[in-house]
Amino acid sequence: MRLGVLQDAAERAFDDRLARLDAALAAHRPLDLVLCPELFTTGYGPYARVAAHDEAAARTAEGALAALARRHRVALVYGTVDHGTGDHGTGGRRNAARLIDRHGRPLACHAKRALPPFAVETLFAPGTATTVVDWEGVRLGLLVCFDVEFPENVRAAARAGAELILVPTALWDRVPIVARKVVPVRAYENGVFVAYANYCGAHAGETYLGESVVCAPDGRDLARAADTPTLLTATLDRDEIARARQFLPFLELATTTAAAP
């Protein structure tokens, strides 16, 4: 499959964001699935903007993304404010990752479980589920940002059969270790593909790292962005999963010989 990962400037208004995604999808056709950053419909930084993003606003923004998916015949995973249409049931706002198919139809919604101690996260209730879904014959796992820093969350998705784990994120430049080391290690220690879509540039007092990345099941980078807006692309060969697991069968051994999971 041909994967795209959008890295966008953190400060952009949504209409501008959408127009640039539209142009990037046209320029990089054909892509099968494109991953966008965390809270793509609002931006991560501005507390007031996220707080004001009610159900009507979410419907409008996500409707525009669905139209884009249909126009380019591409599946999308993006960060959004979910108001209860996710797998987590109703009630409470969630910092979520939604998967929509090439027809713009919602297939899965993952609510971020690990909410870091930052202001904007107080707007959300934490998710409680591992989210793995079949899409065009591939098992996709969904996580949001800080979720991927907990090895338990990635292991749970890999155990549920995930082959490719998709992570919308909003990572500051203060913690480059996450993009440079944690994400490759999650791929390596589970024998899965991991894609991580970040923002870049300054916004609301923080600078975002960029360095969106796609990692192979042996932990190597297949594609990595610098610190400017871009659409990364990578072709994923599923045979790499079996090859990595043949060399070091992490999932199998984690069940039998590691500390109790």
Add this chain to the structure above:
Amino acid sequence: MRLGVLQDAAERAFDDRLARLDAALAAHRPLDLVLCPELFTTGYGPYARVAAHDEAAARTAEGALAALARRHRVALVYGTVDHGTGDHGTGGRRNAARLIDRHGRPLACHAKRALPPFAVETLFAPGTATTVVDWEGVRLGLLVCFDVEFPENVRAAARAGAELILVPTALWDRVPIVARKVVPVRAYENGVFVAYANYCGAHAGETYLGESVVCAPDGRDLARAADTPTLLTATLDRDEIARARQFLPFLELATTTAAAP
């Protein structure tokens, strides 16, 4: 505390190894604790030599290491073949890490849990325990080599209160990701110090990576070796643990918001 990490040539005979460790300890005084590589008493590569290392041979080799600890008033952690004196009870040979104090007395023995699918490992029965022990007021966790590649094992040691995790290893140059990314990530995702003592050079058909490393609780390298024999040193400031955990309380959040451990 002042930590030393010995990186030694993989092919050396034990007597030569011991003489060089003796000289290095004299040259770097005062050190509080020194970590040595996996199967330090036999070398990792040679199946026949490890197989021939019976209880009498182990007693002789480990007696010499105890004498060295006494002479230099330094605690040691080293890899050895354990024949049943470890915490795992009797029966079966174990690929073990042993801690001895400044008087040469054995304080703890960790039997490697995760045995990779390599020939020499078929000589061993897997361990089943997490090993964390108090030493001079510091909580030390012991792991061996492949154990550290499973996040479950490091999390279990951190949950048991480990502040510094000591890992004798024998890592080939085919998998540099372990020394370069996995070890720093284990420190970061648990807010602990991690030390990793490797071999370097060629032996029995494999080349060892070197890159022994000491990582701080925020995941940064405090000291990292190249690919030649050396004694790395690092001063560990325990306040760094609290500072890292205040920024991102991984252990606390892993209990409440991550996938079930």
